[in-house]
Amino acid sequence: MKAAEMNRERFAINKSYSIENGYPARRRSLVVDAKFETTINKQKQQSWLEEAQRLSCDGELSEEEVFLVQSPCEPDQSQQVALVVGLIDGVGALPRIIKTIENFKGTVLHVETRSCPRKGVAFDVLLKLDILREPLLNLLKSLRQGSAIASVKLLSEHHSSIKEPWFPKHISELDMCNHLMTKFEPDLDMDHPGFSDPEYRARRKEIADIAFTYRHGESIPRIKYREEEIETWKAVFIELEKLIPTHACKEYRMVWEALKNDCGYAADNIPQLQDVSNFMKRRTGFTLRPAAGLLTARDFLASLAFRVFQCTQYIRHHSSPHHSPEPDAIHELLGHAPLLAEPSFAQFSQELGLASLGASDEEIEKFATMYWFTVEFGLCREGDEIRAWGAGLLSSFGELQHSLSDKPDKRDFDPATTSVQPYQDQDYQDVYFVAQNLEDAQEKFRRWTVQTLSRPYEVRYEPFSQTVQILDSVDKMESLGAALKTEVMRLNNAIVKMKF
Known part of the structure; x- marks a missing residue:
C-alpha cells in the first residue's frame, strides 16, 4: 500500500473512533496526527525505560538486558527476542515455561535444547519469542522466580544461535x-x-x-x-x-x-x-x-x-x-x-x-x-x-x-x-x-x-552410525560417491544374473 493511501486509511480510522483514543473530536491534519502520536509514544517509552532502569538497579535485569530493551521499535509494537533459560533438572519444566510466555502475550517462534556443562544446570533452552516490550520485563521477572530455573538470559534477535537452528546429529x-x-x-x-x-x-x-x-x-x-x-x-x-x-x-x-x-x-x-x-x-x-x-x-x-x-x-x-x-x-x-x-x-x-x-x-x-x-x-x-x-x-x-x-x-x-x-x-x-x-x-x-529449501548445504542419514551428515566438503561427497558406486555395481550384477 502506498504511503498516501496508508495515511488516508489511518485518518479515516482515527476519525471513526477519535474520542475513544483521546483525540479531540474535530478534523485534524495528518501532521497534527503524527505529532500527537509521537508525543504519546515518547511518554510510553520514557515510562517503560524508567521501569527498565529500576529493575536494573534492583538486580532483576542486567546492564546488557537494559540496553537490549532500549530498542528503536515502538513500545506497543512487538519485537523478536531470544531467551536462554537454564533448567536445573531437565526439560520437564518446559511446558510450564511456554505457558508462562503465552500468559504474558508472547508467541514462541522457535525452541532448542542443548546440554549444559555449567554446574547446577542440566539443559539450556533457547526460546525465540515475539512479544511486546512491557510484558517482556514482567516475563523475565516471572521466569526468574521459578524454582526449576537456574538462569534466564536475554539475547538480541541477531544472536547467531537463532540464525542457525541446532538439530540433532546422532x-x-x-x-x-x-x-x-x-x-x-x-x-x-x-x-x-x-x-x-x-x-x-x-x-x-x-x-x-x-x-x-x-x-x-x-x-x-x-x-x-x-x-x-x-x-x-x-x-x-x-x-x-x-x-x-x-x-x-x-x-x-x-x-x-x-x-x-x-x-x-x-x-x-x-x-x-x-x-x-x-x-x-x-x-x-x-x-x-x-x-x-x-x-x-x-x-x-x-x-x-x-x-x-x-x-x-x-x-x-x-x-x-x-x-x-x-x-x-x-x-x-x-x-x-x-x-x-x-x-x-x-x-x-x-x-x-x-x-x-x-x-x-x-x-x-x-x-x-x-x-x-x-x-x-x-x-x-x-x-x-x-x-x-x-x-x-x-x-x-x-x-x-x-x-x-x-x-x-x-x-x-x-x-x-x-x-x-x-x-x-x-x-x-x-x-x-x-x-x-x-x-x-x-x-x-x-x-x-x-x-x-534455503539452507546452504545438503544432509544425508548414515544408518550404520545412526548419524546425520552434512555434505559440506569434498571428502564427504567423495565418501558418498564411493558408497553409491558400490551399490550401483551390486545392482548391475543383479541385473546380469537375472538375465541368465
Missing part, C-alpha cells in the same frame, strides 16, 4: 527433542475433555513421566492399561475395522493384517509400543520413541530424519472416544504405525524429516503444513477409487467417511500449494489433497524441496 540426541506444545494439555486447557477429571490428569502425568525420563537405547516401558482405557480403544477399533477394506489404501490394508498377527492388535488389547517398534524396525527400520504429548513441529520432524517416530502412550479421555484434540496411542497405533511399516511411506516420512533439519522457522511451518495434509490427512488414488493414507483419517472413522464423501473439496497434491493451505484442527477438514500414489507424492516433494 540418534541419541533425540533425548533433547521432546519439547511439548501446551495447547491441549489437560492440566492447562479448560477445553480439554480431561481437564475436570483429576484421576485422568494423574494418569496422564504418570504416563508422561515415562516419556520425559526415557533415554535412547532403553526398552520402552510397558503400560498396564486399565479397563476403561481398553474400552475406549475398543470403541474406535471396532468401527475402524469395518471401514478399512473400503476406505484405506492398499499399503495400509496389507500391514494391518500383519499387525494383528504379530503385535496383538485386537479390540480387547492395546498393543505395547516396544512390540510395535520391533515389528516396524524389521520391515522399514523405523522405531518408536515414547512422547509425553504434542511435540513442537521442529522436534517431531527432526525425529523422522532418524526413522524414529515420537509416539504417545496414553489413551484419550473416555468421555470422547471418537475424537481427541491431541495425539494419543489410539491415533498413533491405528493411524501412523501401519504405514510406517510400509517401505515407500517410511521413505517419504524420513525425507520430510531430513528436509526439516536446519530449516528456517518459516520453512518449518510449511513442512508442518505439508505433514498435516499428507501424513495426517492425505488421500491417494487407487484405480478409479480414492482411498485414505493419512493417519488422522485412519484413526477417526467419522472423518474417514467424511473425507471420501462428496462434501469436502478434493484437490490434486501439489507441494507448493499444499504447504501454505490454511487448516483448522477443531473440526473435519474442508480441503483434502489427493496424490496419484505414495511414490508420486514422494517425487513431487523431492523436487519442491530442491527448489525452495
Whole structure:
C-alpha cells in the first residue's frame, strides 16, 4: 500500500473512533496526527525505560538486558527476542515455561535444547519469542522466580544461535527433542475433555513421566492399561475395522493384517509400543520413541530424519472416544504405525524429516503444513477409487467417511500449494489433497524441496552410525560417491544374473 493511501486509511480510522483514543473530536491534519502520536509514544517509552532502569538497579535485569530493551521499535509494537533459560533438572519444566510466555502475550517462534556443562544446570533452552516490550520485563521477572530455573538470559534477535537452528546429529540426541506444545494439555486447557477429571490428569502425568525420563537405547516401558482405557480403544477399533477394506489404501490394508498377527492388535488389547517398534524396525527400520504429548513441529520432524517416530502412550479421555484434540496411542497405533511399516511411506516420512533439519522457522511451518495434509490427512488414488493414507483419517472413522464423501473439496497434491493451505484442527477438514500414489507424492516433494529449501548445504542419514551428515566438503561427497558406486555395481550384477 502506498504511503498516501496508508495515511488516508489511518485518518479515516482515527476519525471513526477519535474520542475513544483521546483525540479531540474535530478534523485534524495528518501532521497534527503524527505529532500527537509521537508525543504519546515518547511518554510510553520514557515510562517503560524508567521501569527498565529500576529493575536494573534492583538486580532483576542486567546492564546488557537494559540496553537490549532500549530498542528503536515502538513500545506497543512487538519485537523478536531470544531467551536462554537454564533448567536445573531437565526439560520437564518446559511446558510450564511456554505457558508462562503465552500468559504474558508472547508467541514462541522457535525452541532448542542443548546440554549444559555449567554446574547446577542440566539443559539450556533457547526460546525465540515475539512479544511486546512491557510484558517482556514482567516475563523475565516471572521466569526468574521459578524454582526449576537456574538462569534466564536475554539475547538480541541477531544472536547467531537463532540464525542457525541446532538439530540433532546422532540418534541419541533425540533425548533433547521432546519439547511439548501446551495447547491441549489437560492440566492447562479448560477445553480439554480431561481437564475436570483429576484421576485422568494423574494418569496422564504418570504416563508422561515415562516419556520425559526415557533415554535412547532403553526398552520402552510397558503400560498396564486399565479397563476403561481398553474400552475406549475398543470403541474406535471396532468401527475402524469395518471401514478399512473400503476406505484405506492398499499399503495400509496389507500391514494391518500383519499387525494383528504379530503385535496383538485386537479390540480387547492395546498393543505395547516396544512390540510395535520391533515389528516396524524389521520391515522399514523405523522405531518408536515414547512422547509425553504434542511435540513442537521442529522436534517431531527432526525425529523422522532418524526413522524414529515420537509416539504417545496414553489413551484419550473416555468421555470422547471418537475424537481427541491431541495425539494419543489410539491415533498413533491405528493411524501412523501401519504405514510406517510400509517401505515407500517410511521413505517419504524420513525425507520430510531430513528436509526439516536446519530449516528456517518459516520453512518449518510449511513442512508442518505439508505433514498435516499428507501424513495426517492425505488421500491417494487407487484405480478409479480414492482411498485414505493419512493417519488422522485412519484413526477417526467419522472423518474417514467424511473425507471420501462428496462434501469436502478434493484437490490434486501439489507441494507448493499444499504447504501454505490454511487448516483448522477443531473440526473435519474442508480441503483434502489427493496424490496419484505414495511414490508420486514422494517425487513431487523431492523436487519442491530442491527448489525452495534455503539452507546452504545438503544432509544425508548414515544408518550404520545412526548419524546425520552434512555434505559440506569434498571428502564427504567423495565418501558418498564411493558408497553409491558400490551399490550401483551390486545392482548391475543383479541385473546380469537375472538375465541368465
